[in-house]
Amino acid sequence: MTTARRGPGEGSLYWDEQRQRYIAAVVIGYTPAGKRIMRRGSGKTKTEARAKLKDVLRDHEDGLAIAPANYTVADAVKDWLAYGLAGRSPKTVEKCTGLCNTHVIPALGARKLRALSATDVDKWLAEKAKTLSTATLGSLHNYLNRAVKRAMARDKVKRNVVALCGIPTGQPGRPSKSLTLAEATALLDKAQGAPLEAYIVVSLLTGARTEELRALTWEHVDLEGDPPAMQVWRSVRAGGDTKTKKSRRTLALPARCVAVLRAHRARGSGRGLVFATSSGGELDAANVRRAFRAVAKKAGLTDHNWTPRELRHSFVSLLSSGGMRIEEIADLMGHAGTRVTEAVYRHELRPVLLSGATAMDRIFRVTQEA
Template sequence: MATRLPGKRIVKKASGKTKTAAKDKLKEIVRDYEDGLAIAPGDYTVERAVNDWLTYGLNGRDPRTVESYAILCRKHVIPALGKRKLRDLSAEDVDRWLADKAKTLSTRTLQIIRSCLNRALKRAMARDKVKRNVVELCSVPAGKAGRPSKALTFAQADAVLKAATGTRLYAYVVVSLLTGARTEELRALTWDHVDLEGDPKTVPPVPPHVAVWRSVRADGDTKTRKSRRTLALPRRCVEVLRQHRNDQRREQDGSSAAEGLAFASSTGTELDASNVRRAFRIVIRDAEGLNPAEWTPRELRHSFVSLLSDNGIPLEEISRLVGHSSTAVTEAVYRKQIRPVLQTGAVAMDHIFEGGAEP
């Protein structure tokens, strides 16, 4: 069945199993046309919408983020929904897809793949490929429980420090464990943000400290505004960093490392997450009683929180030291490491690790 619209000859067609169904479909097409809505081509699929978004909708994003989204879309979105015509995709289709994925994926991964599909449909909707975004009608179910983060006990932390001694990762492990800095913050740390002398003559005296103002994120900034913080360094950190800087200068043929990365490869290039994870597994392998498959570098930060809490540091102070926007964030992320409380960071770590002596 077809109809001719006034003015320029434009013919719209519709079909159905019955004459009534064809009429109803044609009325809907004409109404969409009069409302200024273009009709999506019949062969425009979810796969095309997702690929268009991956190709054109992520300009300016970090290449690693784009690659991560592409992998998730091509593994989880396109195989399940890709052949579906976009205009035929229903909320029920999306609900079933998410429920199926919830059997094997974590809640966080479900949130990401739903977000990818949602943004792909939003882009298609803005280009008149589809009339509405059904993904916005669907919520994310609870996914498969992931591996819970853990914290090292004092004895385990001591074993890790002993195992790390003499390795390229030793200074990194010491600073991470004794300051609670994020691994992404330490990988971006430069020597011009490290003061190993302080200024004892000022009032009040300025202790040796590290300015955690950068990270390896796409914009180079820390995770949040409150993550920008300046932390006093425990004595053990100061001693280890001095030795580390001297070793680094010798490794770089005596050239000044003042403007360079505090933690870098032997050629002075930035460490990536996989480099650190690999080196950390080797350290854990040599630490007595620990399984390298069960520990990651980020758990040094969890251990920092746990050790401070065990030694009576208030939650409010721990929250400031780890750069959280509020104590609620600290409780939500580190609730298993928080214990009842009373005192503060560098001083407490000096007390825990007795004056920076070798373990």
């Protein structure tokens, strides 16, 4: 008996001696140059090979290209790091690269991308949650999600399983804190005469972000105006933009800020950047942090490693303790609304947290007296 010849469009089925597998193949078309476009499926049996070919053809009919068999998670992540961060600042690229090389690639990099499952991602995140903060877990999930999403758009994988996975709760990060009035007063006293005096005073008394103060120029400071003010229009972020559009604001300067800035300008810091190195260059965040901690130590703040950004938290705390409404505080902070102010600085908003109890005491006292 002779084997029936396969009909047109049914493809071919043959044994590959080198691979020791059956190969099912079919021509689905031709390139502009006339070269045949083949789709193949392989298996240990003829049935398995035909089934694999059917899956390949189904993907083709659905408009899905078949990813290279050797394309790994590491390939996808490296491709995203190389081409998916265009326009980002060097520090952002450095941060993403460091986290991916430390936590993503060593754990998942060898896995074939099309074989990556939601279970793999869940187990990876759960393991990382034992040592990393929730915020860091969110960053890792975001990076892997964007890498796989980019790969999916380039027909390297059918779907993005990372997007189906939630972010577990990690280890608690170091909470931000704020100065009490007594601590703030001590800090301002010990800052007198220090190289960072003007920086500390302006940061604490205006609530400006450290990234905004490091980019502040004298042309944006008016010490003779009515009232004296500074225009917070720039930051050290990529492109010089502030964090948000609402962050671009003009703040009136308290009298103490005016006095210290005038003295700062008289000492020879009257051109270019308001807060600069001895050569007139931009201050480095690490140097600012180190100099600030030296002043904090002199002021007796030795319990924790204080950072310059916590002067902004202290600004909120002091205003809130003084009775200022949260809407006004949000405007001074450069927030588009009160949601961010409440979420990020909720521990410093004392009147907001105490107002309910105060009101209930007043209501029931009136009722009891009646």
